Amino acid sequence: MPIVRSHGYLRESFAVAHRLRGAVGTTGVLLLPPLGYEDVSAYRPLRGLADALAEGGRLVLRLDWPGLGDSAGDALDADLHHRRLETVRSGVAALRTHGCRAVVGIAVRAGGLLALEAGGFDELVLWGTPRSGARFLHEERLFQRLAVASFGAGAPPPPPGAEEAGGFLHGPSVIAAMSAFDPTTAVHTGLRRALLIGRDGAAPDSALAAGMRAGGVDVEERRGEGLGALLENAYNATLVAPIREAVLTWVGGSGAEEARHQPVRESQGSAVRLETHLQLDAAVERPWLEVGGAGALSGVVCEPVGGVRPGMAWTVFYNAGGIRRCGPNRLWTTAARALAAAGRPSLRVDVRDVGDSDGRSEPAADLEAMYAPSSIDDAVRAFDWVVDQGAGSVNVVGLCSGAFLGAQVSVRRSVRRAVLFNGLAFVWDDDARASSMTSQVRGSLFDARRWRRLLTGKIDAFALARAMVNKGRLRVQRWRSGAPGPDPVAALLGEIRARGTDLQLVSSAGDPSIAYMEGHVNEGERPPLTLLEGADHTIRPTGLHGRVVALILGQSQRDSNPCLCPERAPS
Structure with a gap:
């Protein structure tokens, strides 16, 4: 039977319920992601795990934490930790x-x-869980020390009392609450059984296991593997088969599964009831699902509190690589809500294979998929849906491969303004393949994770070598030709501007996107470029997010009297 996914909101949290079509069994599963950067990476693989659990007849509920993803809340909210606990309790209660x-x-x-x-x-599977909240925060601080190596000079610090880790903030109240929690001495009322899975190559934390056993929990321990593969980055993240099978087997062998084949009656409904809208102070959000022959696309519509009227200026946010629609470091969610507060609706969209859209669950072999014609088709579908809502004009926003999609849509449709961040390729050709492949190691030779990926075959060494050779060959060919034909990148950007689009490029200082532009477009012909000092490729640290939102918001606020109406011209 096919898996049915229902999108909505549980209290203030974005949620997805997974089930078999028809009646389901009597075991419910609440899937709780990690926090911050790790959540961004793990999102798509955990979606696949939820499907696998649902195939066994279970009702599965996935949640975004308050303050993250598409949920309500901000990292600095004083009650954020309490609200996250209430989200867990609400999920358990909804399943019961x-x-x-x-x-x-x-x-x-x-x-x-x-x-x-x-x-x-009743039962818990804990994978890579630290022995305490204080230990987790210590690990986050170590992670941030590595991350700051990619920031430029002048990177602003986090707000007073807050701490940043990988582009996400922990506010003072969260730090205080997590620092105080020690699960080794906690009372585990009603918890009968637990599976603890350690980190890669390690057993679970012994103090955590001992504390749970002392509380009367039947604890099974498993040496860990694949946690790094799950959390490394959103584009390459995967759930390794041994852990997937271990979790499915353990859950399937639990006492909770004894009544699994006694279905819930259809009259009770076959999915957890989720709210259709999220009411915020200055915006209203709702899940977006566009079903077509190529599969369903997923996203979130963010509207002003007063609703949407014909003729309004919309903005479409495209996902960046494997990062889902909330954007790098949740930046698109923040910007969309700022637009709504200014009276501007928007759509945050996942192309296929990303976030909650249809497609593969395993990562692609290379970067090609993010720049494929199918991804362009998905981006155009999202744009056309916005036009069908009566938009007076449409802006597009994207970063990295999302910038590529924004440029490709702009040459196919009438885009009022395109705000494109750190675009490493606007035309996907041999030169772009070479640049994208070599950029995986250029400037990152100190990064042990990159070398590990190369040495273990996760970065194709032969493809990397071919890319380097091709890049050199292309440069020689251009030098020998003396009078080359029109550069395809310069031609594309020129066509976009000729169509009347206000094209705004934004690059982090020192980002390879600057060299890409300089190598393809003559100085006098380049679109305006805004530099973000102190930012890395994904616009960290968070202190720069206000400037980015202002750039996006400023673009939209000039649309009060749009003179360019979008059309659905043939691609």
């Missing part, structure tokens, strides 16, 4: 109300700490 006799929690990293503190589960 639906008819689930037992609820199993599956949590990764800090998600496990929140699951233990919130309680209410």
Whole structure:
């Protein structure tokens, strides 16, 4: 039977329910992601795990944490930690109300700490969960020390009392609450059984296991593998088969599964009831699903509180590589809500193979998929949907491969303004392939993770060598030709501007996108370029986000009297 996914909101959290079509069993699973950067990376693989759990007849619920993804909240909210605990409790309660006799929690990293503190589960799977909140924060600080190596000079610090880790903030109240929580001494009321999975090559934390056993929990321990593969980055993230099978086997062999084949009656409904809208102070959001012959595309529509009227200026945000629609470091969610507060609706969209859109669950072999004609088709579909809502004009925003999509849409449709960040390729050709492949190691020779990926075959060494040779060959060919024909990148950008689009390029200082532009477009012909000092490729640290939102918002606010109406011209 096919898996049915229902998108909506549980309290203030974006949620997705997974189930088999028709009746489901009486075991519910609440899937709790990690926090921050790790959540961005793990999102797509955990979606695949939810599908696999649902195939076994279970009702599965996935949640975005408040303050992250497409949920309500901000990292600096004073009550954010409490609201995250309430999100867990609400998820457990929703599954029980639906008819689930037992609820199993599956949590990764800090998600496990929140699951233990919130309680209410019959059984738990904890993967890579630290022994305490203080330990987790210590690890986040170490991670941030590595991340700052990619920031330029003049990077602004986080707000007073807050700490940044990989482009995400932990506010003072979250730091205080997590520092105080020690699961090794917690009371685990009602928790009967737990599977603890360690980090790569390591057993689970012994103090955590001992503390849970002392609380009467039947604990099974498993040496870890694949956590790094899950959390490394959104484009390459994968759930390794041994862990996937271990989790499915453990959940399937639990006492909670004894009544699995006793279905919930259809009259009770076959999916957890989720709210259709998220009401914010200055915006209203709702899930977006566009079903077509090539598969369903997923996203989020963000509207002003007063609603949408014909003739309004819309903005479409395209995903960046494997990062889902909320954008790098949740930047698109923040910008979309700022636009709504200014009276501007928007759509944040995932192309296929990303976020919650249809497509593969495993990562692509190379970067080609992000620049494929199918991705362009998806980007155009999203744009056309916005036009069909009566948009008076449409702006597009994208970063990296999202900038590529924004440029490709702009040459196919009437785009009012295109704000494109750190575009490493606007035309996908041999030169772009060479540049994209070599950029994986250029400037990052100190990065042990990159070398590990190369040495273990996750970066194709032969493809890298071919790319370097091709890049050199292309340069020689251009030098020998003396009078080359029109550069395809310069021609594309020239055509976009000739169509009347206000093209604004934004690059982090020192980003390879600058060299890409300089290598393709003559100085006097380049579009305006705004430099972000102190930013890396994904626009970290968070202190720069205000400037980025102002850039996007400023573009939109000049659209009060649009003179360019979008059309659905043939591609």
